[in-house]
Amino acid sequence: MCPRPLVKCVRCRRFHRGAGPWRAGCVDEPSARTTLLLLFALTNTVLGGWHPLSVVVVVLLHVVCIEYCVDDSLAVDVFFVVAASHSFDYLLSYSFLVCWSVFSFNSIQPRKQGETMPGNQASAVPQGDGQRRARSESEDDTDEPDETRRRAEEMHRPQWTMSSTVKDVLLEGSTNRSNMKLNDFLRNHVGGRGVVDTNENVAMEMFVQDPDDYVQDQRLLRRIFNLNAYQALKRELNERKLLLEAINKLHCECVNSLWQWNRYERKDTVTSLARTKLNGGLSQVLTRKRRETEQRRWAEERKRRWQKVELTVATTIKDVLFRGRVRVMEMQLNDFLVMELDGMGILPANQNVLLKEFIKDSARYIRGTFLQLEMQTSDRYKRMERAVREEMDMEEDADDLCEKGVDNLLKWSLAAEEVKRSVHEVTKRLLDAAFVELMSSVTMSAPIYLEGCYESVYNARWHHVVEVPGGEGTGMEVREGEPPHSWTYKAVGRTLEKDDGVRRSGAALLRQMVLTSEKGWPYSWHTIQDLPKDVFVNCEVERAWQIVKGDVTAWSSSHRGTHFKPRRRVLIGTPGIGKSMAAGSYLLYQLLHCDVEQLPMVAYVIGSQSFLFDKTTKTVSVYMDDPRIENVVNTFSLRGVKGYIIYDAELAFFLPAAGLPCKGWGMIVVTPPNKNEYERWTKKMDATAIVTNCPEENDVRAMCIWMKRNRPLQEQAEYWKEVRGRMNNVGPILRFIFGKQAYDDRIKACQQAVDGSTASELERNLGIGCCYSSNDSDLSRKLVKVVRVRRGNSIELPLNVLISPHLERETLSRLENEMKQSDFIFLF
Incomplete structure (x- = not known):
């Protein structure tokens, strides 16, 4: 017969894999009387004495009895009922048999755990406290597969902490079967034999101590002693006795929790069973803490890799000192004790104590002089202490340097020797090495030179558009060359305004200037689009240059003070009016024509590209990400080279780096993206705003004349009329x-x-x-x-x-x- 599948018995709640309809270990195999009755019924059927249906009914009901774990005496009753059915009419007898079968089947219910046969009321088995795992009293002799049991134990295993009590750890898993009553045990395991009313309140613990006082039948006693359940119960009671003795002993020595057990020096005086369980609980806590610590360490390592510091002249002192290294002083004390010293000296009260606090006053956090000396003599502790003290020295140096105004790598390179000598040797060595590394990276990275671009911008051709009184068509005309007279400006407060009162009689009124570069401008170099090569300069663009020109002049003056710094500027205005193309390009052109000795370098930053114009060598070099433009200009600054930066923020999506502008360089930011960013940078860099108005109607008309300069006057007038209508609708x-x-x-x-x-x-x-x-x-x-x-x-x-x-x-x-x-x- 094929083996039956693994099924849980409805009576004893155990898993069995038996053959046939009988469950081994739960119900005995068919007794001799039941077997003889079945053979007798089968023989009568073969000889023709019984109807075949009778045997079928007997076998069926017997199987039902066995499946529901009832006594085989019911099978004998079935036999007598079937036998009696042949002395009466078939219809009457089988009707009676069917009714009896239905009644018997419905009355047979699977007994729940702890129940006994009718008439024997078993007392409930104690389930233990909430932290312990409750188990059935009949579970010890089960043949449940090891893998299933192992998964269940893993699922219900308690999560100990260092605050868990010794009692909870030692009694974990104990079923407390000593509270089970003797009569309940006899009913469950020997069919109720030996049950007497006087033993109703006798606990199994008392029976195990003096079994002869409660059961005099020696044959029954031997049967009880041979039961797996009794042997397991006796073994558990003995273990429980030893564990309770260990609990009392440790309690008398003030060892009530796992962390106290961890510090307990006389572990060898405790019984092996208790010592094993306590060490297992402590090992679980330490293993879990190691896992948590490792997870935090890996998380910090991933975070450090994502936030890897790239050296620039604006990199802060702390970032330089701690870049790429684990900050040991920020590690928790308990994590270090678990990872490096196997939990020696760990205390719940030190959960959030950092190593840098521990090093300052170790006696405050470690109790016991001998324990502290034992820790301090280990090599791992010595390495930790050396690393923490080194990091504390570097942190102290960084704070001191910041108070003296040395807060980044550039300022460290320019600091006085006495300032550098005031820090610890490790700090000085790291900062000097970082600056050398930065300078090496800048020197080794060769820039890309743009052939002919410097000459194209520097030698841009001039044209201008003037308004001619009484002229035909639009009343304007295009003339070659630079205008003989530009607009005039007067000082108003701290800035300039156009002076409309100054006009030479008989001279044509200047409306627009145009600069044309054959190779375009930096605004067009950063893109693949074929943008116009003309730059339109109106009075607002010229006004911006006049303000910047005043800054450069004051900067180059011999009367300026020792601590004079070039003014930072921010050019703001309506998006789309040509600040980047017009103002940025025109400022670049004029700065290139300043005295080369006073201003030898000009940088133009737009988007992800930076263009450096070297007026000495008359070259244009482009920089992308490595090296960055701030590193390059700071390198020239360190050499005493002056310059000016035009930072176009329209396509950069972010404001200038913290290292810009560097010492000896002026700067203007064109087109800040919004007020919040503009105000933040303005406040940080102490910059002053230059507000530019939109082009006026005459400015736009002059642009139309330039665009249609080679077309008939009528076509110029029609084009201007069309553009003016659009301007009235969407603005200038x-x-x-x-x-x-x-x-x-x-x-x-x-x-x-x-x-x-x-x-x-x-x-x-x-x-x-x-x-x-x-x-x-x-x-x-x-x-x-x-x-x-x-x-x-x-x-x-x-x-x-x-x-x-x-x-x-x-x-x-x-x-x-x-x-x-x-x-x-x-x-x-």
């Missing part, structure tokens, strides 16, 4: 008024922005009348422009106004409709 944004497709897309987007906005959104996002709204929303970029205003006739400030007459009408109309719906009276 050069990016959108010269191309038809760009204009169509822009006007559609602006109209959708107005129609899709509520009054509150318009009020919140536009900031009309506010100084340069910090809300860099899509709505404000479409409907608002920046104009220059003054506070107290001294400081210039940017002010938000609606961008064009058409969008102004649309916006006000939208606001009026919104207010009417809210019962507001709108007054023009």
Whole structure:
């Protein structure tokens, strides 16, 4: 017969793999009387005395009896019922048999754990405390597979901590069967033999001590002694007795928890069983802490790799000193004791104590002089102490240098020798080595030179557009060369404004200047697009240069003070009016024409590329990521070379690095992306804003004349008329008024922005009348422009106004409709 599958018995709750319908170890094999009755029934059937159905019914009911773990006496009853059925009519007898079978089947229910046969009420088995794993009293002699039992034990294994009590650890897994009653044991294991009422309250612990006092039948006693359940119970009681003695002994010596056991020096005086269990619990705690510590260490290592410090002149002193190394002093004391000293001296109270705090006062955190001496004599402790003290010295040096103003690698290289001598030797050695490494990387990286680009920018051709009184067509004409007279500016407060009162009689009125470079400008070098090579210079662009020119002149003056620094500038204005292409390129052109001895270098940074113009060698070199432009210019600064940086932030998406500008270099940031970034950099670098207005109508008309300079006057006039109509609709944004497709897309987007906005959104996002709204929303970029205003006739400030007459009408109309719906009276 094929082996039966693994099934859990409904009576004893154990797993069995037996043959046939009988469960080995739970119900005995069919007794002799049952076997004889079955053979007798089968013989009568073969000889024709019984109906074959009778045998089928007998066998079926007997199988049911065995499956439900009931006594085989029921099978004998079945035999008598079937035998009696042949003395009566078949219909009556089989009807009786069927009714009896149904009744008997329904009355047989699988007995739950702890239940006995009817009439024998067993007492409940204690389940133990919440931390211990409860087990059935009949589980010891089970034949459950080892793998299944191992998984169950792993799932229910308690998670000890250093605060877990010795009692909980030692009694973990104990079933406390000593509380089981003797009569319950007899009912469960020997079918109730030997049960007497006087033993109803006798515990098994008492029976194990004096079995003859409670059971006089020696044959029954031998059967009980041979039971696996009794042997397991006796073994457990003996172990429990030893464990309780160990608990009392340790309690008398003030060892009540695992961390106290870890410090206990007389472990060899405890019984082997208790010592094994306590050491196992302690090992579990230490193993788990090692795993957690390793996980934290790997997490910190991954974080360090992601945040790997790349050396620049602006790298802070602390980043240089601690780059690429584990900060041992930031490690927790308990983690070190677990990982390196096998948990020696670990205390729950020191859970968050760092090693740098421990080194300062070790006696405060380690109890016991001998324990402390034992720790300090180990090699691992000595290595840790040396590393922590070294890191503490470096941290102290970094703080002291920061107080003296030496907070980055560049300032360290320029610091006085007495400052360098004031730090520890390890700090000085690391900082000097880092600076040498930085200089080596800059020197070894050869830049890429752009052939002919320096000459193309330096020798850009001049043209200018003038307004001729009484002229034909648009009244303007293009002339070659640089204009004989440019615009005139007067000082207003701390900046300049165009002086409209100065005009030479009979001279043509200058409206626009144009610079043309055959190889383009840095604005076009960083992209593959074929951008125009012309730079349009109006009075606003010239004004920006005049302000920067004043800074350069003051910087180069012999009357400047010893601590004079070139002024930092920020050029802000409406997006799309040509600040990068016009102002940035024109500033570059003029700076290249400054005295080479006073200003030998000019850097132009845009996007991810940086262009360095060397006026001495008349070359242009381009730098990408390695080396960075801040490292390069700082290298020249260290050599005493002056220069100026034009930083175009329109495509950079971030503001200049912390190392810019370096000592001896001026700087202007063009097109900051929004007010928050502009104000942050302005405040940090003590920069002053230059606010540029949008091009005026005459400026745009002069640009149209230049673009159609070789076309008939009529065509020039028609083109200007078309562009002026676009400008009235979308504003003087050069990016959108010269191309038809760009204009169509822009006007559609602006109209959708107005129609899709509520009054509150318009009020919140536009900031009309506010100084340069910090809300860099899509709505404000479409409907608002920046104009220059003054506070107290001294400081210039940017002010938000609606961008064009058409969008102004649309916006006000939208606001009026919104207010009417809210019962507001709108007054023009």
